[in-house]
Amino acid sequence: MSGIVLSPAESDLVRIVFAVRQLMEGRSNATGTLTLAAGATTTTVAAVNCGAGSIVLLMPQTANAAAAAATTYVQPGNVSAGQFTVSHANAASTDRTFGFVCLG
Numbered sequence: 001m002s003g004i005v006l007s008p009a010e011s012d013l014v015r016i017v018f019a020v021r022q023l024m025e026g027r028s029n030a031t032g033t034l035t036l037a038a039g040a041t042t043t044t045v046a047a048v049n050c051g052a053g054s055i056v057l058l059m060p061q062t063a064n065a066a067a068a069a070a071t072t073y074v075q076p077g078n079v080s081a082g083q084f085t086v087s088h089a090n091a092a093s094t095d096r097t098f099g100f101v102c103l104g
Helices: 013-024 063-071
Strands: 031-035 042-046 055-060 083-087 097-103
Touching (some): 031 042, 055 063, 055 083
Antiparallel strands (some): 031 097
């Protein structure tokens, strides 16, 4: 997580303004990393900010992830409260690491 976390009861105006500025500068708590499971065709990822209807965007972080990008995707029906499932090719590689953002 890269953004500040505020309580719903937050009343400190400085903290609230700081949180808004962080959002305006691109910080978000809806990001993370995942590594595709070796020897499998799906990988389930815990993502507390995801919910049904969210859009998951993936960005390769390693060379093997870049090579797998064309066959790696998240179907809309595989996104639910707190998690999503990535479909991908079965490979022995253990370093297919992606960054992700879950929006919506």
